[in-house]
Amino acid sequence: MQSSAKSMSFAEAERAVQCRLMPFVAGGVTLRFGEDTVLDHLDLRLGQDGCTMLLGPNGAGKSLLLKVMHGLIDPDEGYATWAGCAAGDVTHVQSLVFQKPTLLRRSVAANIDFVLKTRGMDRGRLPWLLDHVGLAHKADQPARLLSGGEAQRLALARALAIEPEVLLLDEPTASLDPASVLAIERIVAQARDSGVRIVFVTHDVGQARRMADDVVFLFRGRVQEHRPATDFFRAPASQAARDYLDGNIVV
Numbered sequence: 598m599q600s601s602a603k604s605m606s607f608a609e610a611e612r613a614v615q616c617r618l619m620p621f622v623a624g625g626v627t628l629r630f631g632e633d634t635v636l637d638h639l640d641l642r643l644g645q646d647g648c649t650m651l652l653g654p655n656g657a658g659k660s661l662l663l664k665v666m667h668g669l670i671d672p673d674e675g676y677a678t679w680a681g682c683a684a685g686d687v688t689h690v691q692s693l694v695f696q697k698p699t700l701l702r703r704s705v706a707a708n709i710d711f712v713l714k715t716r717g718m719d720r721g722r723l724p725w726l727l728d729h730v731g732l733a734h735k736a737d738q739p740a741r742l743l744s745g746g747e748a749q750r751l752a753l754a755r756a757l758a759i760e761p762e763v764l765l766l767d768e769p770t771a772s773l774d775p776a777s778v779l780a781i782e783r784i785v786a787q788a789r790d791s792g793v794r795i796v797f798v799t800h801d802v803g804q805a806r807r808m809a810d811d812v813v814f815l816f817r818g819r820v821q822e823h824r825p826a827t828d829f830f831r832a833p834a835s836q837a838a839r840d841y842l843d844g845n846i847v848v
């Protein structure tokens with residue numbers, strides 16, 4: 598029998614390693630809490646590859662948008678789809694990592710193994726995952742004894758354990774020291790290079806410059822700008838983005 602790889606054209610083979618969940622398309626996404634409209638007719642389209650950095654001032658709606666993308670919150674109006682599928686139907690091929698990881702009161706290794714087991718993944722990947730995030734030497738240590746940076750690396754290992762097509766990151770390096778920040782960025786960049794689509798919320802403009810392929814700038818629940826990173830950082834189009842990058846207060 599001919600192998601499927603051999604029967605594919607080059608273009609088909611190239612498509613096969615791309616993320617099958619893309620594009621992400623949001624149209625008219627509106628979310629209200631009482632009188633407050635926190636996402637306001639938000640439109641967004643994310644293409645096939647790379648790392649999208651989601652920037653914007655406090656309260657702009659970045660975390661809520663990630664939750665809508667991950668199907669944790671249904672908008673009051675509008676739609677959010679991944680390759681045409683409702684966000685809530687594809688959570689099994691997405692991982693969401695928060696600023697403060699919630700770890701099980703077990704060993705480092707058991708935290709990862711739990712995910713592999715419950716998701717029916719190959720448990721033989723455990724040593725590779727531990728090594729990949731630089732925690733092999735801490736495998737048997739209780740997870741609660743990890744430093745902040747190590748705990749976040751463990752959270753990333755668990756997120757990667759399911760072999761996600763999309764990795765959503767909500768300020769994963771806030772409050773980490775520079776070396777830990779770079780360690781996390783390296784792991785995320787490797788995931789991106791292996792075809793995982795990344796959407797990354799940060800307030801660290803240096804990090805955004807290092808990591809971004811494109812930038813979505815959110816302001817008052819709307820997408821104010823969505824542009825290639827080089828264009829955005831060279832000449833942000835909106836006053837709000839200019840103020841944000843200049844460190845002026847924009848609320």
Ligand SMILES: Nc1ncnc2c1ncn2[C@@H]1O[C@H](COP(=O)(O)OP(=O)(O)OP(=O)(O)O)[C@@H](O)[C@H]1O
Pocket residue numbers: 630635653654655656657658659660661662
């Ligand atoms: N459960 C909730 N009930 C009421 N208001 C909420 C709720 N969750 C979020 N909000 C409000 O929605 C707005 C957007 O919140 P969100 O957490 O998405 O902001 P953000 O851009 O991630 O901000 P930050 O940079 O400070 O993390 C904020 O004004 C917040 O107070």
